[in-house]
Amino acid sequence: MDERETTQLRRTPSFSEAVHDNAVSMAAPGAVAPAAPAGLAAHTRLLDSVAAFTHHRDIDALDHSLVLSLAELTSASRVSLAKRVAGSSEVETIVQCVPDPHGNYQVQVVEPDLVESATLVRLDHCMERLGVEVESMPGGHRLVLPMLRDGRAIAALEMESAMPLDSSRPLVDGFARIYANYTGLLHESERDKLTGLYNRRSLERQLQRLMQQNDQARSKPPGMAPSQERRPPGGGSPQEVWLAILDIDHFKHINDTYGHIYGDEVILLLAQQMRASFRRSDVLFRFGGEEFVILFATTDESTVKAVLERFRQTVAEYAFPQVGRVTVSIGYAHVGSHDYPASVLDRADKALYFAKNHGRNSTHGYENLNAAGALGQAVAVGSIDLF
Numbered sequence: 001m002d003e004r005e006t007t008q009l010r011r012t013p014s015f016s017e018a019v020h021d022n023a024v025s026m027a028a029p030g031a032v033a034p035a036a037p038a039g040l041a042a043h044t045r046l047l048d049s050v051a052a053f054t055h056h057r058d059i060d061a062l063d064h065s066l067v068l069s070l071a072e073l074t075s076a077s078r079v080s081l082a083k084r085v086a087g088s089s090e091v092e093t094i095v096q097c098v099p100d101p102h103g104n105y106q107v108q109v110v111e112p113d114l115v116e117s118a119t120l121v122r123l124d125h126c127m128e129r130l131g132v133e134v135e136s137m138p139g140g141h142r143l144v145l146p147m148l149r150d151g152r153a154i155a156a157l158e159m160e161s162a163m164p165l166d167s168s169r170p171l172v173d174g175f176a177r178i179y180a181n182y183t184g185l186l187h188e189s190e191r192d193k194l195t196g197l198y199n200r201r202s203l204e205r206q207l208q209r210l211m212q213q214n215d216q217a218r219s220k221p222p223g224m225a226p227s228q229e230r231r232p233p234g235g236g237s238p239q240e241v242w243l244a245i246l247d248i249d250h251f252k253h254i255n256d257t258y259g260h261i262y263g264d265e266v267i268l269l270l271a272q273q274m275r276a277s278f279r280r281s282d283v284l285f286r287f288g289g290e291e292f293v294i295l296f297a298t299t300d301e302s303t304v305k306a307v308l309e310r311f312r313q314t315v316a317e318y319a320f321p322q323v324g325r326v327t328v329s330i331g332y333a334h335v336g337s338h339d340y341p342a343s344v345l346d347r348a349d350k351a352l353y354f355a356k357n358h359g360r361n362s363t364h365g366y367e368n369l370n371a372a373g374a375l376g377q378a379v380a381v382g383s384i385d386l387f
Helices: 015-026 035-053 059-074 117-129 166-190 200-218 251-258 260-277 301-317 341-357 366-371
Strands: 004-011 078-084 091-099 104-110 133-137 140-149 152-161 240-248 283-288 291-298 328-335 363-365
Touching: 059 078, 059 091, 059 104, 059 152, 059 166, 078 117, 091 117, 117 140, 117 152, 140 166, 152 166, 166 200, 200 240, 200 283, 200 291, 200 341, 240 251, 240 260, 240 301, 240 341, 251 260, 260 283, 260 291, 260 301, 291 301, 301 328, 301 363, 328 341, 328 366, 341 363, 341 366, 363 366
Parallel strands: 328 363
Antiparallel strands: 004 104, 078 091, 078 152, 091 104, 133 140, 140 152, 240 291, 240 328, 283 291
């Protein structure tokens, strides 16, 4: 499959067939399954799906479980989940579940740019109007509905089936409400409240996820195109994972001079600039106070340096309200395949404090500094708490 990441496989059973089979298995040999066991089997399967769905503590895994559960329970020919960027109307990711020729459901993460424009228009229109659409189409039926949290659309679901979907509407509505409520809880536990970026508690899980994705991209058969969301600038397959720490220069002076309200505004605006400057696949954290962390995969160190330098310059040229000019210092380090988060944070932090101690408003990599002997033996770990 071009430009898509297959993440799960499962057999495609018909909901009615599963209910019938379970009911018959509960009856005596040769007996006709009574209505009560059939209804019980249907409820049991539904509860099993909900239990499996809410087992996840990772939002990406939850997305996959949602589309897979709905596809299995309704025997849909396609289930698509479109999610918005936090605080924006832009579609960030689309997760689809479709059966392959052998009847196995495949869950795929698809770049929005690779989805046909008519589908994107329907999903975007659904999130804007907060309306449900049930319609017939050539060869089947379609259901599109928004997923709401606090009256706002956070995502949209689109289902396609050879059978009418009216009877599936209550089931889909229920899963949509569960998803919205549950993702809200997960968002609170793993996101920084001020900026909406990931918090420090999420670092280890996000680092493992990014490295796993990178390994999958490298292990794809020759000739298969990598997913665009993990493609580094300039094309080609990603080869390495990097971690960068950035720190706002003289942030205490900003707070002392202008007050904490303006200090918080600087942090919020910086987070918005990070979202605008880095790719959707890059993972952004507010690590505490005025410190931020970035995880990303790319081909070589020179690309890392160029991307981070471009962001540093963007910040330096931005006019922050009331405060004016603000700069950041950045340190980065390569993440080895067997690295612990604490060790790579330590290396990036050493590079950051080299930048701090040599004029600020600059970007330095640990590996280059260490190879040049610039760090010496007396460089202390900075303010990052490793545990």
